[in-house]
Amino acid sequence: MWLRPSGRAGRDAPPLSRDRIVEEAVALLDAEGADRLTMRRLAERLGTGSTTLYWHVKTKDDVLDLALDTIFAEVAVPRRGEGGWRADVTALINGWRATLLRHPWSAALLGRPMLGPNVLARSEFLYATLLEAGVIEPHLTAAAYGLSNYVIGSALMESTWLTTTEREVEHAAREHVHANRDRYPALAAHGPFVAGDDWDTTFALGLTWLLDGIQATIAGADGAAPA
Amino acid sequence: MWLRPSGRAGRDAPPLSRDRIVEEAVALLDAEGADRLTMRRLAERLGTGSTTLYWHVKTKDDVLDLALDTIFAEVAVPRRGEGGWRADVTALINGWRATLLRHPWSAALLGRPMLGPNVLARSEFLYATLLEAGVIEPHLTAAAYGLSNYVIGSALMESTWLTTTEREVEHAAREHVHANRDRYPALAAHGPFVAGDDWDTTFALGLTWLLDGIQATIAGADGAAPA
DNA sequence: CTGGAGACCGGATCAATGATCCGGTGCCCG
DNA sequence: CGGGCACCGGATCATTGATCCGGTCTCCAG
Numbered sequence: 300m301w302l303r304p305s306g307r308a309g310r311d312a313p314p315l316s317r318d319r320i321v322e323e324a325v326a327l328l329d330a331e332g333a334d335r336l337t338m339r340r341l342a343e344r345l346g347t348g349s350t351t352l353y354w355h356v357k358t359k360d361d362v363l364d365l366a367l368d369t370i371f372a373e374v375a376v377p378r379r380g381e382g383g384w385r386a387d388v389t390a391l392i393n394g395w396r397a398t399l400l401r402h403p404w405s406a407a408l409l410g411r412p413m414l415g416p417n418v419l420a421r422s423e424f425l426y427a428t429l430l431e432a433g434v435i436e437p438h439l440t441a442a443a444y445g446l447s448n449y450v451i452g453s454a455l456m457e458s459t460w461l462t463t464t465e466r467e468v469e470h471a472a473r474e475h476v477h478a479n480r481d482r483y484p485a486l487a488a489h490g491p492f493v494a495g496d497d498w499d500t501t502f503a504l505g506l507t508w509l510l511d512g513i514q515a516t517i518a519g520a521d522g523a524a525p526a
Numbered sequence: 527m528w529l530r531p532s533g534r535a536g537r538d539a540p541p542l543s544r545d546r547i548v549e550e551a552v553a554l555l556d557a558e559g560a561d562r563l564t565m566r567r568l569a570e571r572l573g574t575g576s577t578t579l580y581w582h583v584k585t586k587d588d589v590l591d592l593a594l595d596t597i598f599a600e601v602a603v604p605r606r607g608e609g610g611w612r613a614d615v616t617a618l619i620n621g622w623r624a625t626l627l628r629h630p631w632s633a634a635l636l637g638r639p640m641l642g643p644n645v646l647a648r649s650e651f652l653y654a655t656l657l658e659a660g661v662i663e664p665h666l667t668a669a670a671y672g673l674s675n676y677v678i679g680s681a682l683m684e685s686t687w688l689t690t691t692e693r694e695v696e697h698a699a700r701e702h703v704h705a706n707r708d709r710y711p712a713l714a715a716h717g718p719f720v721a722g723d724d725w726d727t728t729f730a731l732g733l734t735w736l737l738d739g740i741q742a743t744i745a746g747a748d749g750a751a752p753a
Numbered sequence: 754c755t756g757g758a759g760a761c762c763g764g765a766t767c768a769a770t771g772a773t774c775c776g777g778t779g780c781c782c783g
Numbered sequence: 784c785g786g787g788c789a790c791c792g793g794a795t796c797a798t799t800g801a802t803c804c805g806g807t808c809t810c811c812a813g
Contacts, residue, residue, distance in 0.1 A: 339770075353773080354791075358771080359770095359772090409686075410686050423711075444728050447679070448679030448683055449672070501667050505739075508736050508738070508739020564798085765802105772798105775795105
């Protein structure tokens, strides 16, 4: 009883808000990955009991949803109109990808509806930019979805590969493909597994193709020059 | 003891092989989704004890990996050279997408290394077709990855949305965006949530853009006509 | 035959985890 | 100053992945 500054466990310890929980969850996810996130472990890091968390949050999935939306705050929304729609979209998409890769656990969580404010704000920017560029309806949805799906798929694949790699898996895969190179001639000669891929340029190429396709659908075709 | 045809539980019941386990796992996943797959439930459907499964399979993740590779057997590998590389690639990718959508649980599992024989065979076909078409190295990897990532991302998004929808989520999302239409003007006016998307044509458009981009990198550009 | 080796099966059990119940504790406001 | 309310957490439950260990059946060597 003596010397208990505030009734809380530690001496500092801000009063444990939902924000603090999510913040710490992101830290834990970054540090140890998605499967190590436990309500108990999270609570321990926060210096509270595990059950206390349930007062601020309904379920563990809520924590994950909130954590996912939180990191989207990191992707900068470009100021529009600086270098044309292409530059703006490219900047957004690259920032998006960078954030997903900076938090490898995020890619595995993309299989849940993303409706947080940060995600919506980025989607809004994407739609607005494309609209202003002159992309019209059948292509508008395709463009927005196409770009999103491409980033998501790329990040998912790269995260999976990079996380899983290092262990014996990459080695085993390489060896297996090589051992059966009669069955997989093209893969053995050129496929992944043979040389460390340059993810960045690979991603950039695909993105260029998508942007070119989108640009071609614009009537006047007066967007930024195709580089 | 009397009347025990074979010592097995039921009268038929083929002796429970690894294949039978995986087959039943796929059925269960199709019927009830990824989160309802339990070793106990799976064993029950097979008419055995749950612990017996561990004799044929090391972990639950093994079951998932095997199940994932199994459904890839469904995607038909086109006979090459019928309508040019574009037709072949398009057929493969569309089949791929169809399979992923037919088993919505699969999209969520894509965050694990896919190294099963069926997956590898499809990758091999993709690489071989692109190679033969004249796609060369910086673009080869980008093309293969780009296409894969695009299908994966698309299937993941569509499955997520379709699965989650039906419930109140779609309704709530639509309403939320509309309520804050001052913050999300473009989304409220054109975004998803406003009209049921035509996933098929949306997907086809993005695929066309990617294929156009790939085709443009081919030297002689003598692939099939761009339709 | 026959007896044992090995494939195959499953009940009991363990540890980890998500979630709830319910009884606190301290602060604030009337 | 006293009651209400936001907030906390120990005990507890059900579920699940996984292991231990002892049982059963088959089949082949001697």
